[in-house]
Amino acid sequence: MEHTYTLVISCPDRVGIVAKVSNFLAMYGGWITEASHHSDLDANQFFMRHEIRADSLPFGLEEFRTAFGPIAREFEMNWRITDSNTRKRVVLMCSKDSHCMVDLLYRWQSGELNCDIPCVISNHDDMRSLVEWHGIPYHHVPVMKDNKEAAYAEVERLIEEAQADTLVLARYMQIIPPALCDKYRHQIINIHHSFLPSFVGAKPYHQAWERGVKLIGATCHYVTEELDAGPIIDQDIVRVNHRHAAQDMVRLGRDVEKSVLARGLAWHIQDRVLVHGNKTVVFS
Template sequence: MSHAKHSAILLISCPDKKGLVAAIANFLMTYNASIMHADQHQDDSEQLFLMRVEWSLDGFTLPMDDFAAAFQPIAAEHQMTWSVSLSSRKPRMAIMVSHYEHCLADLLHRWRIGELSCDIPLIVANHEDCRALAEFNGIPFHLIPVSKENKAEAEAAAWRLFDEAGVDLIVLARYMQVLSPAFVGRYRSRIINIHHSFLPAFDGAKPYHRAFARGVKLIGATSHYVTEVLDDGPIIEQEVTRISHRDDVDDLIQKGRDLEKVVLSRAVRWHLDYRILSYGNKTVIFD
């Protein structure tokens, strides 16, 4: 379900205690908010409260430019980490890709039909394979070859492009390069990757080959936020499919492609709809 076109979304995490829901609701009601949707979660092991609340801006009497100053006393009182976003503003999403185009093609299709509420100002690739697909969709395609010798320069070139385009989110649609800690640090919790296995099993390279060698009966795909540790970031979405002894590596790869594109598109959509809160090495996905 996509959010309304004229609403605001507040994401909150803070130490759990009584009265938090009432404090947030009362604040919003002070300014005549019509709450459209609210969802919350308590993590008992972490003693943490997490919440997403969305309200209509029709009739809301607090100008959103003044929201931060008005809400800050409550946030400080309850030690809240929070962010507020407007549904009217489309995030700007860059896509990075290498050889394989199935995830890119799926994202672009969903974007074209309006399923993904974002702007896509550019696609960055380290190979030419996906140029025609990008150009067919009218999106600028930037080739930045990567080698061991030029990795730092290549990442710096990508930074410049992303900064110039005002990018909010980076999606790795089977971009087969390990990003440096410096790169990840610039876009913390703003890089989503698709890994072609059911993590934490078979992280790293050639997971389908290793799954075949292990004789597994299920293969999976995992979408996660990128951190400095390879394939270890907070998991957003996962899916599996059953295989058998009759399937060879090519069969696993073919079946895995369907998982990869669906899992990635779900994760991206939830991020764009402000439905994810990441804490520690976990995520909460709000309804």
């Protein structure tokens, strides 16, 4: 995999942003391998993402940040630059359903997901063997009605210890406390097993079956305090019919869940997802 820097910018829209940024890059010989722009005309906001060959620039990230600072201030940019050699640290959280975990671990092991997985945290012990076979530490933190505060203190400690910058709720069937949502804002990715905003909350496939829909879906979104209401990263669906009982929907839905979650996580890892308000710009 090529060594690249990824520059991600969001700022109020006006004439000259692209010129200023691309001039800056060209001045230092920066070779752009991928560039994406988006003007949100409603919000008058501009979004921009560049991948630049690291070895085409005469300096590293720190110097880049210093040199680019004045431009960022001039245009009131919300921006970041990341290095493909500094892999994101992603903690996976799960409960008992293993389909998303098996899928993510395969993609990670095969090199498709360019990240580190310092550990897995679960409220059950069921997936220990699977996770440990992949050489990843497994922490069992039971969550009960009466120990939630202590449990999430321990979860938070483990996340900090792992120096994680991303949490993935891979069918983790517990509600994340508001404080944790807030601390890891736009860094916690959940897969909800419905085509949101339909069927919020528990047992969405049973709700779908009850309503008699002809498509079921899954939604990958950032977790916010309000349940199942955070910014949507990706969604997909699969066709069902009268022959499918709720249990069949559960089975068919698994395939959609795992592919939507894997896609959303890959985009997050590659800094392709920009959040604005409660929506996302995804430069996929």
